[in-house]
Amino acid sequence: MRKPKSKKSFFRKQRRLSEVEEIELLESWIGFGKPDSGSNPLSISPLPSNAPIGRIDDDSFSSYCGSTKFDQLPLSNKTKEGLNDSKYITMTEVQRASLPHALCGRDLLGAAKTGSGKTLAFIIPVLEKLYRARWGPEDGVGSIIISPTRELACQLFEVLRSVGKHHGFSAGLLIGGRKDVDTEKKRVNDLNILVCTPGRLLQHMDETPSFDCSQLQVLVLDEADRILDVGFKKAVNAIISQLPKQRQTLLFSATQTKSVQDLARLSLKDPEYLSVHEESVTATPNHLLQTAMIVTLDQKLGMLWSFIKAHLNSNILVFLSSCKQVKFVYEAFKKLRPGIPLKCLHGRMKQGKRMGIYSQICEKRSVLFSTDVASRGLDFNKAVDWVVQVDCPEDVASYIHRVGRTARYHSRGRSVIFLMPSETEMLVKLQAAKIPIQFIKANTKRLQSVSGLLASLLVKYPDMQSLAQRAFITYLRSIYLQKDKEVFDVMKLPIEEFSASLGLPMTPKVRFMNQKTKCKTVPEEAYNLLQDNDVKDTVSKASLLQDNAVKDIVSKISRENLASVNSKEEMEDSLLLMKDTPVQRGVNEDAVPSTRNLKKKLKINVHRPVGTRIVFDEEGNTLPPLAALADTKAGNGLLQLDIVKDRYEKVKEELKQQDKEDKRQLHQRLRENRTKKKLKLKRGRAEEEEDDEMGEEDNSASDREETGNRSTKTKRSKIYFDSDIDDNERKEENDKMSFGADSISLEEQEALALKLIWSN
Ligand SMILES: Nc1ncnc2c1ncn2[C@@H]1O[C@H](COP(=O)(O)OP(=O)(O)OP(=O)(O)O)[C@@H](O)[C@H]1O
Numbered sequence: 209m210r211k212p213k214s215k216k217s218f219f220r221k222q223r224r225l226s227e228v229e230e231i232e233l234l235e236s237w238i239g240f241g242k243p244d245s246g247s248n249p250l251s252i253s254p255l256p257s258n259a260p261i262g263r264i265d266d267d268s269f270s271s272y273c274g275s276t277k278f279d280q281l282p283l284s285n286k287t288k289e290g291l292n293d294s295k296y297i298t299m300t301e302v303q304r305a306s307l308p309h310a311l312c313g314r315d316l317l318g319a320a321k322t323g324s325g326k327t328l329a330f331i332i333p334v335l336e337k338l339y340r341a342r343w344g345p346e347d348g349v350g351s352i353i354i355s356p357t358r359e360l361a362c363q364l365f366e367v368l369r370s371v372g373k374h375h376g377f378s379a380g381l382l383i384g385g386r387k388d389v390d391t392e393k394k395r396v397n398d399l400n401i402l403v404c405t406p407g408r409l410l411q412h413m414d415e416t417p418s419f420d421c422s423q424l425q426v427l428v429l430d431e432a433d434r435i436l437d438v439g440f441k442k443a444v445n446a447i448i449s450q451l452p453k454q455r456q457t458l459l460f461s462a463t464q465t466k467s468v469q470d471l472a473r474l475s476l477k478d479p480e481y482l483s484v485h486e487e488s489v490t491a492t493p494n495h496l497l498q499t500a501m502i503v504t505l506d507q508k509l510g511m512l513w514s515f516i517k518a519h520l521n522s523n524i525l526v527f528l529s530s531c532k533q534v535k536f537v538y539e540a541f542k543k544l545r546p547g548i549p550l551k552c553l554h555g556r557m558k559q560g561k562r563m564g565i566y567s568q569i570c571e572k573r574s575v576l577f578s579t580d581v582a583s584r585g586l587d588f589n590k591a592v593d594w595v596v597q598v599d600c601p602e603d604v605a606s607y608i609h610r611v612g613r614t615a616r617y618h619s620r621g622r623s624v625i626f627l628m629p630s631e632t633e634m635l636v637k638l639q640a641a642k643i644p645i646q647f648i649k650a651n652t653k654r655l656q657s658v659s660g661l662l663a664s665l666l667v668k669y670p671d672m673q674s675l676a677q678r679a680f681i682t683y684l685r686s687i688y689l690q691k692d693k694e695v696f697d698v699m700k701l702p703i704e705e706f707s708a709s710l711g712l713p714m715t716p717k718v719r720f721m722n723q724k725t726k727c728k729t730v731p732e733e734a735y736n737l738l739q740d741n742d743v744k745d746t747v748s749k750a751s752l753l754q755d756n757a758v759k760d761i762v763s764k765i766s767r768e769n770l771a772s773v774n775s776k777e778e779m780e781d782s783l784l785l786m787k788d789t790p791v792q793r794g795v796n797e798d799a800v801p802s803t804r805n806l807k808k809k810l811k812i813n814v815h816r817p818v819g820t821r822i823v824f825d826e827e828g829n830t831l832p833p834l835a836a837l838a839d840t841k842a843g844n845g846l847l848q849l850d851i852v853k854d855r856y857e858k859v860k861e862e863l864k865q866q867d868k869e870d871k872r873q874l875h876q877r878l879r880e881n882r883t884k885k886k887l888k889l890k891r892g893r894a895e896e897e898e899d900d901e902m903g904e905e906d907n908s909a910s911d912r913e914e915t916g917n918r919s920t921k922t923k924r925s926k927i928y929f930d931s932d933i934d935d936n937e938r939k940e941e942n943d944k945m946s947f948g949a950d951s952i953s954l955e956e957q958e959a960l961a962l963k964l965i966w967s968n
Contacts, residue, residue: 275299278332281307284339286374287332294370300325300617302484303332311336315457315476317432319464320484321493322612323587326460327367330428333458334401335372337426343400345378349421351401353428354447356435358383358405358559359566360585364430365403377401382408385559393419406435406443413450424455429474431584432459433605436470448473462612463605491642492608496615496623499648499784500635503626506705510657511626511650512598513541515784516575518654520548522593524575527610529599529686531556531579536679536710537598538577539672543665544658549574555581583610590616595623599683600631602690604641607634624648624784630700637695648784662711667859676710684718713860 275281277298278291291297299307302320310316310333320326334351343350353368355361365381372379382392382404393416396402402409412419429435435444453475464483465471471479485491492498503511516524528534531554538552551565551574569576570589576582583606592614601607607625614621625645627634638645666673684703690696707715 275308276304282311283332283336284375286339287335287371289374290335290371291328291332293373296328296371300328302326302482303329305482305484307332309480309482310456310458313337313456315479316459317464317466317471317476317479317481318458318460318484319482319486320460320462321488321491322462322609323493323590323616324462324484325617326462327364327430328371330430330458330460331364331368331371333456334368334426334428335375335377337456338377338400339375341425343377343425345398345400347400348397348423349399349402349419350377350423351426351428352409352421352424352451353401353403353430354406354409354435354444355403356405356431356440356584357581358385359553359562359582360430361403361405362563362566363585363587368401368403372401379403382412383559384408385562392416406440406447410443410446413447421451424451426456426458427451427474428458428460430460431609432461433463433465433470434461434584436465436467436473445473448475463608489642490644492611492644493615493621495618495620496611497621498611498643498645499622499624500627500645501624501648501650501784502629502632503650504705505628505701506659506709508598508626509537509662509709510655510659512537512596513544513546513658514650514655515596515624516541516546516548517656519594520546521573523569523573523588523591524594524596525569525582525588525592525613526575526577526596526598527583527601528577528579530679530682532675532678532682533599534577534579536672536675539675540658540662540665540711541575541577543669543672544661546575551576553578553582555579580606580610582613585609586613587616588613590619592621595621597623597625599686600625600627600634600695603692604637604643607638607643608641628701630697631695634695650784659709659711662709663713664711666711666713673712673863676712677716680707680710680712680716681718685720688720713856713863 278296279288283291302318302324305320306316306318306329310329318326318329330353334353338350341347341350353361353364355364361381361383365379368379377400378398379401380392380396380399380403382396382402384405384407389411393412396412396416397418397420413421434440457474457476457479459465459474464481466481501511512526526537528537534552534554538550542550549572551569553562553565553569553576557565565576566586566588568574570591580601583601595611595614597607597610601610611621611623614623635645662676666676683706684698684701687696687701688698703718704715
């Protein structure tokens, strides 16, 4: 709802200085007209008397373009002091390129690699613009900085606080997940700079009566392409419709949008497009060493576990595709105790906890399991050594942002992505986007399988079983919902093996997957073409076909196009081997990490008897081998295996029954709860009506309170989604709302309505 224009604008006009006064003011604090030709090699030309406030003429503009240090720019002393205190002396490339334009008041689209210092490129102009306009508390909101996630908003707020600490502006952090909305509502209009997520900002625009942005001077969208993305489309359109058109707009991201439609929504005025690293050989930071491995879905967790065990002294950021997967892997690995602190971060966590995790990861060696909530903008104090992408990102932009959490500013970093054989098309896309990746193989001697351990955990901790089931379903759903069908095909996934790899005794039903189409993925003729009987016995049909797909894709990638990477020795690692890199050597089919070989070598132990005791050493290693299977190697192996299989089947059956019973009980409980809630609501309304009749003579204060309460009771509150609950989860919520398995049937609803009528 657009509010009527306040009287403030009128007073502000009255307060505005004459042009001459403005120029004098500028001169007094930025030293125009007094070039220090002695110490400063780049003397600053005086501002012409007719230059509008906040703009630099063409001559002086070009001299600023050559500046390399912040103190060579016409910045206020307060900003300069703030920069000095924060140890920002020399400008980065993106700052050098964008600051002169932004200080001229131009609209900007800035694109530069991750970790290249884009934050200061918009924080400084925000401070300067308001300073030049002599913004004060009574002027209200002068600048809005929008970030797609809460953590990033907090980080931006901290940078603003440290660089702007000598200024007198008030700034506020408006993000979801905070309960004190009412306090925020009272104070939001006194703030000059808002750092916020789209959901919370829109909530204030809609619900806070005094909220006024009509005087806005600068709008900043950090991670602009994400904010202009479909996920935020409605919220952003609603926000922009309430902002004045006369403003400066700054858009920054490592993967900038050029979509005319997107930009039209922002009504940019003759914007400058600065793509700082467009000429660069790579789209990712130069100090980042990127690798890829072919890992089948059922081997992912074993590979991740082995990776963590091989890098116990590193800070590792692990990306998974959904909150539920993060929860499961985090809980399971925590119980298996790898010997390094584990943390998790996802959109479903309480805000306080999320912030705690974020600051902890900046300090210690640890492993952080996260959804894409941590993929954009977060700096982690340059502390991340490794980025591991267990699940493939949705697109190239996502990949760039994820790996960009390491190798920030001048620091080094490494990354590895686990690609399933069916996802190798992603490599072609990454290569086309100038991302240099080396293929690596795992050192099979160091690989440890965890599926057996997980199966035991699931028996020991029943809660873990539902976590595993949900992780399984949400993963498949996330693949199913992916837009890029060239890369993501849920029908190509080895579902049974995946389920077993999570330790599940049986494969959960996946409603959205049609079994018939599933069979189509592996045509019988294609399988028969493979003559190797030995292989036929041991390897699933699906993985064989996927092997061929890998080879096809790898052959597409030409050696010449790959940018040079650091020496092999540097990358040789105890777990990751660089020796056979088919991408670099050209096509060598033998060198392609075959799922067949991996499968043999990994020996995933899905048939280990459930409930077998696991013994750990002090580092969290399991003490091998598990007795039952060790015996199979001995003479009585077959007999032992039969016993184990029998027991496994029995437990499987028991769990199946238990599962059915649990589901039945859960449904019953949900039904009861709903009935209770409805009855309670009904009773509450009846009481209120009674109170109304009795309390007609109450004083006005209590009347007001009553009206307020009632309005909150009857008002259907709007849901402001925060960005950082991942899209899949959101879709899932919607699914639940519309087709929820637990929703009551029509008959039940009718019965319930009758019950309510009779109870009156
Ligand atoms: N001029 C500078 N001098 C020294 N350090 C700097 C400078 N500018 C930025 N940095 C540091 O570089 C790191 C990355 O900066 P920043 O977070 O702004 O990068 P970014 O380009 O916004 O990254 P992303 O694309 O991931 O959001 C930060 O730790 C920041 O403190």
